[in-house]
Amino acid sequence: MTDALTLPRLHVVGDSISIQYGVFLEPMLAGVMAYSRKGGKASDGDETNAGDSSMVVDYLKSIGETVRLPFEYLMVNCGLHDIKRHLPAEEIQIPLGLYVENLREIVVLSRRISKTLVWVRTTPVVDQIHNHLGMQFHRYAADANAYNKAADKIMKSEGVPTIDLFTFTENLGASIYCDHVHFVDSVRAQQAAFIAGHLYPRLRSGYTAQ
Secondary structure, eight states: OOOGGGSOEEEEEOOHHHHHHHHHHHHHTTTTOEEEETTSSOOSSTTTOOOSHHHHHHHHHHHHTTOSOOEEEEEEOOOTTTTOEETTTTEESSOHHHHHHHHHHHHHHHHHHEEEEEEEOOOOOOHHHHSOTTOSEEOOHHHHHHHHHHHHHHHHHHTOOEEOHHHHHHTTOSTTBSSSSOBOHHHHHHHHHHHHHHHHHHHHTTOOOO
16 A cells, blocks of 8 residues: 555645546545645635635745645646626626736746646636626626637646646536536536546556656
């Protein structure tokens, strides 16, 4: 049996989508890595949800102030909270320019926290499903695409490996949502398997950014 203390450590920082697929991902990676996430065990509580990119920056700063390289791998996603458009004016929570600045800072901060940063693309938004009556904010597919595109450019330029959860999830079909933006359990399990398929061989072989 592998000693848990000798396993490479993966720390996950992400929104509620990552919380939900994390329930499936953690056992899939058992014996390969020591899994942790912001706030501890996966739940829907505020402490585990990393929120928008500015909140991610603040969280990574707090880690970096304590200990050098506590994790071998840091897996980060943010974007869904950034593209919230709050009603009635539909003012966006984090403008694209600030999002870009935050992602560049996340890359810099990750170098103090982990040996390898792994980026996960933001999952799809369907306007007609999300923006129904009673919502206090809207999200739009056009914003999700623009923010993913900006993140792609940054991560490529910085040599950060990217897991394209957006395209994988979009290709699963239409009946995948349990509400305005979250997914049914079967989709969460498939997302976890997709991510594990990227992480497992790379963690086993001492994965480094390319």
